Amino acid sequence: AxxxxxxxxxxxxxxxxxxxxxxxxxxxxxxxxxxxxESTYSNHINYKAGHIRVIDEEYKLKERLLSLYYPVDGFNGEAAAQMAEKLKEVEGVEQVIPRLKFGAVVDQEDELVRMMGWGVNPAEEIKFTKIDKNITEGRMVQLGNREVVMGAGLMKKLKREVGGKVTILYTTPFGSFKGSTFEIVGKAQSPLPMINDSIFYLPLDQAQRILEMPDQVTELLIITPDYNKTSLILPALNELFAKEDKTGKYSLQVWNKDYELIxxxxxxxxxxxxxxxxxxxxxxxxxxxxxxxxxxxxxxxxxxxxxxxxxxxxxxxxxxxxxxxxxxxxxxxxxxxxx
Structure with missing residues (x-):
């Protein structure tokens, strides 16, 4: 041949x-x-959906408005933290990440700069998204402190530096328009424009305090060993919610379902x-x-x-x-x- x-x-x-x-x-x-x-999937999982997301059924329809009227407040109102602990007991669940997202503005020279606040548990957030790797100046926020980490683009818009103060205006679930002042302790530089230009992080307990939402979050992200095998733990989660969630108000969103882009x-x-x-x-x-x-x-x-x-x-x-x-x-x- x-x-x-x-x-x-x-x-x-x-x-x-x-x-x-x-x-x-x-x-x-x-x-x-x-x-x-794969990069898009990773960003989607890290900053949007987790592997499985627990949200209020009604929140799904109002999420773009960053509504605070439909929080995750635990099974039958017993607190989101207790719900997270029960979720961690399910076999195959590695991590449960709480987030409290809300809209906010800053008055900058008679111009309102719109942005989004993320109340987070710093330790859980660092473990999952490695956000500390993106902080080019300063450090990540710590629970109990009135402090924020802002995207580099957002800080440029606000003409602020690490170590400075910023007064953030926001609306509570009860319709009250309030303002709170925080110290900027870190600057995040991310390849994602959303993180760079629109997001600021603050401790979850501080977000709950200023928004008058004790023991409440807007979502819980469930993390498993492999996002491609997420469906394997869904039966156990569905069984838990059928047993514990008497109101039936919660929805379990898998990372690649009900998301048009994915x-x-x-x-x-x-x-x-x-x-x-x-x-x-x-x-x-x-x-x-x-x-x-x-x-x-x-x-x-x-x-x-x-x-x-x-x-x-x-x-x-x-x-x-x-x-x-x-x-x-x-x-x-x-x-x-x-x-």
Whole structure:
């Protein structure tokens, strides 16, 4: 088979190169697309959904307004912290992260700068999102202190520096418009514009205090060992909520369900898989064309092999070996160069 392929080195080389280019394209494009989508999934999980999110059923409809009227206040109002402890007892739950999100503004030179406050448990947040890695100046907030960490872009808008003070205006669930002053103890620099330009972190207990929402949060994020296997613990969680949640007001949102953007990305992945197959099929035409030319050139040789007693199956096997060699060489070159 090697000698036969060497008869027309140019033709064989062109076939190998065509297959190699196709493999390189598939490896490169697939790696790039997969990397981009995985990064999007990671950001979505870290800053939006967790692996499973516990929210009030009504909050889902009002989330864009950052409504505080539908909090997570525990099973039958027993407190969000106690609910979190019960969730941690479920097998497969590694972490439960409380967040209290609310809208706020700062009056900056007669202009209102809109932003979003995240009341968080600093230890849980650092463990999950590694937010401390993004803090380029200062430190993360600490429970019990009237302090905030702001995105670098937001601090620039407000013309504030680490160590300075900022008075934040907000509305409580009871409709009261209030203001509170905090010390800025850290500046976060994130590749995400939302974190950079709109978000500030404050201790969860301080957020609950100023908003008059004791033991309440807007969401609890449940973290599992592997987000791709989240569905495995859903039955146990559903059983817990069926037993404990007498009001039936809570909803469990899996990270890739009920989120339009994520569903679009999953559809895009399927489309890209068809594109990869199409590229490989196009490259295979070069191999098929080469084999057809080889067969046409060796008609007399095929006749001689038949006369010598070789069966059609054995002759076909010889040509199949030649095609396999071209395919394997092209794939190997493409995999090495593409990787």
């Amino acid at each position: 090697r000698k036969n392929l060497a008869r027309s080195k140019l033709r064989t080389s062109v076939s190998i190169i065509a297959i190699a280019i196709a493999i390189i394209a598939v490896v490169f494009i697939r790696g790039m697309i997969t990397g981009m989508i 569903e679009l990305y999953e559809m895009a992945l399927n489309v890209y898989n068809f594109i990869y197959i199409f590229i490989i099929i196009l490259a295979s035409f070069a191999l098929i064309n080469t084999l057809i030319m080889i067969v046409n050139e060796r008609t007399r040789e095929i006749g001689m092999m038949t006369a010598l007693g070789l069966k059609s199956r054995e002759i076909l096997y010889l040509f199949t070996i030649e095609g396999a060699i071209i395919g394997i060489l092209g794939s190997a070159v493409g995999a090495v160069l593409g990787g």
